[in-house]
Amino acid sequence: MLIDAHCHLDFEAFDEDREAMFARARGAGVGHFMVPGTTRQRWPSVLALGKREDVHVSLGLHPYFMHEHGEDDVEALARMLDQCPExxxxxxxxIDARFEETLDAQWALFSAQLRLAKSRQLPVVIHCVHANDKVSKxxxxxxxxxxxLIHAxxxxxxxxxxxxDLGFVVGLGGAVTYQRAQRLWRAVKSLPEDGFVLETDSPDMPLCGYQGQRNEPVRIVQVCEMVAKLRGETPEAIAAQSTATAQRIFGLDLS
Structure with a gap:
């Protein structure tokens, strides 16, 4: 059984065929899904999905959507974390360093959320683009x-x-399927078996051969196969390792 450790199944891209998307994933052996929140406006949709037995959720404020965040959103997030034990x-x-014009505001928002996570002893799902060294510091x-989780x-x-070394794991997704990802391939080969989870970032982060198409959780099977090939292991072993690690990081009891 596979867990898609990061997928935005609340996004409008799935409004037309969400149940069919879940069915395709189940048919391929993908049994659980971690859905992160990105903006205050989207938290209700994420929590609604979290009522499903096969969906688990996180809530946060994503750096890509800085123009959508309000001054009191961190306080609202604190309240939601206290009110929603699920x-x-x-x-x-x-941090997304591609957007230099909002970078100072991103760091302030990121730090505030990290302090929230620390005070509540919650794991953190981190978007980190062109900022690995600064974020790890x-x-x-x-x-x-x-x-x-260091997503994507x-x-x-x-x-x-x-x-x-800081207690995080890395998320492996569509990027591993590209021939140009030589540095990432070396990283994948170096990881311990409990150092990664598999994810799709659906509807984004398409696999090689699917550029321009909507991504969805069923394609995590191909990510698994590629990671297995890189590490010289079976897809079954990689799936078991990823699932166990996702359960550990997010405190999931799937028995």
Missing amino acids: VRALGECG RLRELDLPAGG FSGSPDQAWKFL
Whole structure:
């Protein structure tokens, strides 16, 4: 059984065929889904999905949507975390250095969310683009007790291990299927068996051969096969490792 450890199944891209999407995933052996919140406006949709037995959720404020966040959103997030015990992590939050004009505001928002996670001993789901070294430095300074997930990791072996040493795991998705991802391939080969989870980031982060198409959880099977090939293991072994790690990081009891 596979867990898609990061997928935005609340997004409008799935409004027309959400149940069919779930059915395709189940048919391929994908049995559980971690759905992160990205903006305050989307938290209700995420929580509604979380009522399903096969969906678990996190809530956060994503750096890509800085223009949608309000001044009191961090306080609102704190209230939601206190009111919703079903929330498994804080996130998706983080830093996207492609957007230099909002970078100072991103760091302020990220730090505020990390402090929230620390105070509530929650794992953190982190979006980190062109900022691996700076983010790992910030995480080391804060010493978060519950670790978390570095979503959509695409860095070097050294950067991966810096995160692992801090109690985090890295998320492996569509990026591993591209021939150009040589540095990421080296990182994948270097990871311990409990250092990664598989994810799709659906509807985004398409696999090689699916560029321009909507991504969905059923394709995590191909991510699993590619990771297995890189590590010289069977897909069954990789699936079992990823599932066990997702359960550990997010405190999931799937028995």
